[in-house]
Amino acid sequence: VDQNIGYLSGQNGLLMKTVDGGLTWQYLNSGVTVNLNDIDFFDADTGYAVGASGTMIKTTNGGANWINVTNPVTVAINTIFIQSPNNVYMGTASGTSPRVNRSTDYGATWVEITPAGLTQTVWDIFFISPTHGWIATQNGGRVYRTTDGGATWVDSVVDGLIVPNTVKFKDLQTGFVTNNNNGNVYKSTDGGVTWAPIAATTVRQNSFDLNGTNIWTAGNTGTMTKSSNDGTNYTELHSAVTIQQIRRIHFFNSQFGV
DSSP states (O other), rough: OOOEEEEEEGGGGGGGSSSSSSOOOOOOOOSOHHHHHHEEEEEOOOOEEHHHHHOOEESTTTSSOEEOOSSSSSSEEEEEEEETEEEEEEEEEOOOOOOEEEESSSSSSSEEEEEEEOSOOOEEEEHHHHHSSSEESSSSEEEEEEEETSSSSSEEEEEEOOEEEEEEEEESSOOEEEEEESEEEEEETTTTTSSSSEEESSEEEEEEEEEEEEEEEEEEGGGGGEESSSSSOOEEOOOSSSSSOHHHOSSSSEEEEE
């Protein structure tokens, strides 16, 4: 959430926190034992973690205590996105019926805003404002977009995007998406209507982050790349300290990232 304070989630209820920019980490007591697939914080104190079997937990005191959040989902929740404290979105695995849900009352109640025709897993959600947002889905390589807070959705089928896994926009027009199929990063300059593939590497990239004209990606075998020109081309970074799969990457500014 800033250059010093950060959180992560993982298997078997794992939650951890750093207060020194990732140099050291402390365990947090999540109170659950299921896999926690995603975590998002609005500020240093307020955040949600989500996972298997519809699990959703929330903290308002920087992770010291967590409470269960009642929601209508029973399948795995893959992603949580906080646009503001009272504007929270979640997306689920396919199960019997994949869902996108929204809460405008701090998680007290949830309204389903699932796009019509969505039948497969929701992997990522990103809203740049209360009205404009995008979701990356397994639904035949579709990225859905909304301009009215999820009341209506339009999809774009991205050629070669077998499973879009991370989506993010830097403004209303320019956005990017990575996928489970290859090392391409797909770029849109028309709000997600059309997408063009740009090869970052030959290795699958699971995640990326943006800061100004800089884009960083991370993926399988510890591979990371960087673009300094708004995604026109990428250079592979050879300073990785692992050959394991990297699932998330986040940059707080142009220099500091984890």
